[in-house]
Amino acid sequence: MNPISSPSPDGHRLPRPSTAASVLRFIAGNELLLVWLVLAAAASLVSPFFLTETNLRNILNQSSVLGILACAQFLVVVIGGFDLSVAAVLALASVIFATLAPTAPLAGALLGIAAGASLGLLSGVAVTLGRVTPMIATLGVMGIARGLAFVVAEKSVSVPPALLEPFKATIWLFSVPVIVWLVLAAVLAWMLARTRFGRNLYAIGGNERSARLAGVPVLKRKLSVYALSGALSAIAGLALVGRTSSGVPHVGAGWELDSIAAIVIGGARLFGGEGNILKAMMGVIIYQTVANIMNLVSLNPFYQDIVKAIVIIVVVGVSVMRAARQQGGRS
Amino acid sequence: MSTLIEVAGTRLRSPRFWQENGTLAVLLLFVVFATVVSEGVFIRPSNLITILYQASIVGVLVLGQSLVVIAGGLDLSIVAVLILSATVMGGAGSEQQSMMMLGGLPYIGLWPAVFAGFLTAAFFGLINGLMVTALRIPAFISTLATTLLVGGIILVVTGGSPIYYPDPFFTNFGNAKLFDLPAPVYVFFGLAAVVWWLLNHTSFGRKLYAVGGSERASHYSGLSVFVMRLAVFVLCGLCAGLAGFLFLSRTGYISYASGADLLMTTIASLVVGGISLAGGVGGVKHAVSGVLLLAALSNFMNIMLISPHIQDAVNGFVILIAVSTYSYINSEKA
């Protein structure tokens, strides 16, 4: 560093935030928590069953698979891309695991993850070296993954429930898949906040040109992220098998959209460079809570998709408008 | 003679040539390849007609999609809209069927139902267009959301069960033949001619290419980007409606899960044909050659008894390779 003269004698005192400011910032930073609390309050008025342990556990369980998918999607979105293949990769990994579970569960799991990572890498290569836009590249890989899933298993593969006992273990509200999800999210959160690798991802998403000029290895990072996304999607598939005791090749149609919606609710910026993964997880929980409420009020399941679609459009629309205003329009 | 070869050589080496005619060349080669491998089965007239028949539905979708893509967008909801339109046409157009439907569609007569089907398709095209232009939501997210929305509506209307008994008119239409070619093939070719006219011989078409080529320059020249984008999504919706009509004609049946592989095939055909997803380039020649190539490929795989699921994977690969190849060719050109 340049030999710059030392700071003035009384040291530089940076303004410390006042207590009032701290509390306000906590609430503002946790607006998602507020939203959930409001939802919960409204829900418990409509259905006494909402605030029961069983139901809350259900919400978390249902959030676990989507949550891991959302982690995968979050990583890719931060770096400025999209991954439409997450659900298809989930399906592929789940059938691989389900098929091999009776004989060699560990091998099955590892093979599933390897398959996910390879497909993710394929997306990454297409995006970087092939100069294909992320959306089309992952759309192509989605087709490949879905096709392969059917090749592995023409129809659902059941796993003897006995094998999956360890998955069913539960501590209070948290079952094994939920714990796996939360641990993964925490690890990723740490990685994104504290390591050079993680911070580089935000830099690339924020201003790829500046990042490259500053010496960030953009190509390597992108490949890693897409491969990681594939691996995480595969893990989500494993979790799904753990929860449902079966591998279904056509599972998860539309879940890629769900994963995008959930992280947008959680405040991630669609064009990259911004977002907090823990908030994204909160977005997943809110998303699943809405679904849960719809079930509790016995809303015709067919209407649920329509409601979900409207929620997605509203959430994404608002997010896009906010992003546009921040950039500052022309007029 | 030698100059001829020289000229041919130069043309073959120019990237422009491959951009324009690459797919046709590959199609030709593939026909030869398939004929040889299938020991002549491929080239039988009845098989070729089958290829064209199957290509007609995808073809109609691809023509609609190409309009959107040329203008710089993308519509991933075409299959959902296809199913909904076919549901309306089949359900509301048949007294017997509408009585059976769990969700409920009133019987309004065959032709009103067909009209309603097209209207529905155009309506969702409009929704797509508004989301992209007014709300500025990226096209692929908007159209995925529409897919979800339309899917929900289909479920509500049909109660989850398929339509088995549309008015016999549809299957009659599907079986009607002129010179051994079924009516849907003529519809495809007819639409191709219309789209060709639209793109090459109208102001609208020229504006479309401008907007897709450079939205900024178009805006600076006074073209209304908003209106063009909106119009093109509506047209694509209408094509999806037409595809729904053809689907019903071909199979006499439509369900929530129909056409699972159609989206992949459509995008693959478009991309293989050489229409760039960035917009501003491409034409009917590209679209049709892409459709034919992929239909030929799919037919060949059927002949060789390759599972349809592998076909899906193959389509995915095709997309990746085709787009990479074209961007490689283009970067060389630049």
Next chain:
Amino acid sequence: MQPDTVSVGDDRRPIARLQGIQKSYPGVKALKGIDFDIFGGEIHCLVGENGAGKSTLMRVLTGATQPDAGVIEIDGRPTILDPVSRLAHGIGIVHQELDLIPAMSVAENIFLGHEPLLPGGRIDRKALDERTIRLLGNFDLEISPDTPVRTLAPAEQQLVQIAKALSHDNRILILDEPTASLTDNEVEHLFAQLRRLREQGLGIVYISHRLEEVTALGDRLTVLRDGGHVLTAPVAGISRTDIIHAMVGRPLGEQFPRSSRVTSDVALSVDHLTRRGEFEDISFEVHRGEVLAIAGIVGAGRSELLETIFGLRHADSGAVAIEKRPVEIRSPRAAIRLGLGLVPEERRESGLVLGRSVADNLVYPIIDRLGNWLYFRRGQAREVTDRYVRELSIKTPSAEVRAGSLSGGNQQKIVIGKWLAAGVRILLLDEPTRGVDVNAKAEIYRLIDELAQSGVAIIVASSELPEVLGISDRVMVIAQGRKTATLKTADTSQVEIMHYAVAANATSHSSASPVGLQ
């Protein structure tokens, strides 16, 4: 306030010396053999008009581009520079455009790419914060290291960018127009830091249009003009006037076709037009048959003004009238309907659809008159196209060729041609001959002259002073978003225009009373 004289030359060796640097781009010789050196412990200012070659020279010095001829010496040894090795040699640069990542913190931006690490790839937060605080402290900037850059004022962002450049081990620091968004106070602060850095042996290259800064801060000064070196001298012995003369004093060699033009009624009048942050309180009139030039340096706000008139941006206040009738122009479509046309600065991005043919590009503004969704009058379109290709001498194998394959000059003719085809009555041109070869330039000047003769009102924004003097009837000078002068072309000079273009405190002056310059 003059700095202490620094002994330059003697037997001290410069850190970097560029000798005989030449660089050409297709159609233009950007550097014609430049010598430039920078010693440790000095502030060397680089001055010149737009296009003089300053940016190109700095690109050579930072290894972003390789010279066609000439030698680069670092510490006396011939060296080849590239974007990586220049960092190793300690050459840092702060660009004009913001090079920061808006959503990330100050500390992360400053140390992007070379964050202090703990084992395991973890970022050493403590070290990061400490070093950032120390760097920022030198600008008396009291902001927390984890403030997102996006929330800072432009001035603070600029200082963060400078801190970022200083976070490496630099021996040379290049600053390109660093004070564009700083207040006088902040400028003083910056100068204090730069002087301190100079004491410590840093060699600073300071590029600026603001001559008062150059004279206040610099030790030495180099003036470039049209890619050539004009002078290098200690700042102490030079006056502002001398500098301006060096920047623009060139014989008007080029011939500009001129004919006597009758200017009559007011075609366009603008009253107190303001757009916050871009331009303020601009008022002027243009008459039919008149060519009004808008002169000024880059960033003065001229493009923004033209785009606002054309309906691409909305003004915050003020009014526009066409032929004395007040109008509200909300979009380019509206502007075109009122007879306006714009030849934008960025021809390739905004002026043409490069992938479409010459013929198509010529008819876009009138395409709705030639057809709709049912048909297109090809024959008529072809007539129009052929006519303008011929009249404008657009050199192209055919009208069906891609517009992108034509040379810059011919592309520009297409852009102008499409407005002619649309029957434009008021034509706005933004840097119309940038990137255009000599022959096409002459043809474009002829075109403008003919247009004026036929009664079209013309506004040309240009930073090429010979061009401004050659084709216009009147000149309006804009500096920092404000009008500083309106001059009659026949009565003014390049020196006078430049004087108003670099005016520090912008107050308007009219040609009625010409300024007397020493």
